[in-house]
Amino acid sequence: MSDPTLPQPHHPYKVMAVYKFADLPDAETLKTPLAQFCCNRGIKGTLILAPEGINGTVSGTPEAIDALADFLFASGPFGTRLTGAEVKYSFADTAPFLRMKVRLKPEIVTLRAPEANPSQQVGTYVEPENWNALIERNDVVLVDTRNDYEVGLGTFQRALDPKTESFVEFKDYVAKNLDPARDRRVAMFCTGGIRCEKASSYLLSQGFEEVFHLKGGILKYLETVPEAESRFAGECFVFDERVSVGHGLELGTATLCRACRHPLTPDDRQHADYHEGISCPHCVGDAAKHAAAAERQHQMDLAKKRGASHLGDDAMTDAAERRQAKKARAEQSRLANKLD
Structure with a gap:
């Protein structure tokens, strides 16, 4: 189990990002x-279980997240199967997630390529402090394995952008753009390292000889490498309410369009097609999304006026309390009419 990487105890929320390719044929019974363990401790976020392992990000009080780490790596039903998992900790002032989900899926990162088996073969891990020297070599092809909207917020200098909308498209990109006879050395990176486990295993299965990937992904790089020495330009997209982080894993400047869920830079939010909570330059012209987003924004505004939550577990609690109060008022009215 890893120690906290950013010891900032004054922040109320501790965030754990974890993944491990491991043999979990009992994934369904583990769910x-x-x-229950997470919900009993107020932990929120998403964890994916599959026969090939675990992947996800959650947050809670530091005490709750430390207890979860013990549950996953030592005392819980996983036994020692998750020993050596890739774990990253960070801290936040506000809750990054709204509810807790544990999902069962066929894969913890979807590529739909059975020949890509990280439990059998993966590329060579490169520590963040050695990454700059590798990617500055002229004989190394550098590939960003993330999707187009993630690359748009930030990437490494000289990196190729596959322009994929989902990771399953990465196979087509490799077939059309990379050649094992020509591209003898390929270096890859992603957000936290998990996609590169699959991607590097896939490239090796396709005959590529030397495949490297950034250990711990961009997040570990931003945490480890001094900003003055960084080759990463921009911010790193993350799949929670923070939206993006920068060097030192500090909160970034990006927000999400509530209509299309595309990350928005400060420049995007100055665009004439941006309307908060309704539309952005990336979804302009999509009337259906804009109408749905406008209604969602209206409901959020109403919830704010009531002092209630609109999304997440708190919203469900607020809704249940309102329903109960409405029933109580109806019962009181019925009794009053009966007495009259």
Whole structure:
């Protein structure tokens, strides 16, 4: 189990990002005890279980997240199967997630390529402090394995952008743009390292000889490498309410369009097609999304006026309390009419 990488105890929320390719044929039976453990401690976020392992990001109080780490790596039903998992910790002032989900899926990162088996073969891990020297070599092809909207916020200098909308498209990109006879050395990176486990295994299965990937991904690089020495330009997209982080894993400047979920830079939010909560330059012209977003924004505004939550577990609690109060008022009215 890793120690906290950013010891900032004054922040109320501790965030754990974890993944491990491991043999979990009992993933289905593990789902309920894992969900109950998290919900009982107020932990929120998403964890994916599959026969090939675990992947996800959650947050909670530091005490709750430390207890979860013990549950996953030592005392819980996983036994020692998750030993050596890639774990990253960070801290936040506000809750990054709204609810807790434990999902069962066929893969913890979807590529739909059975020949890509990280439990059997993966590329060569490169520590963040050695990454700059590798990617500055002229004989290394550098590939960003993330999707187009993630690359748009920030990437490494000289990196190729596959322009994929989903990771399953990465196979087509490799077939059309990379050649094992020509591209003898390929270096890859992603957000936290998990996609590169699959991607590097896939490239090796296709005959590529030397495949490297950034250990711990961009997040570990931004945490480890001094900003003055960084080759990463921009911010790193993350899949929670923070949207993006910068060097030192500090909160970034990006927000999400509530209509299309595309990350927005400060320049995007100055665009004439940007309307908060309704539309952005990336979804202009999509009337259906704009109408749905406008209604969502209206409901959020109403919830704010009531002092209630609109999204997440708190919203469900607020809604249940309102329903109960409405029933109580109806019952009081019925009794009053009966007495009259």
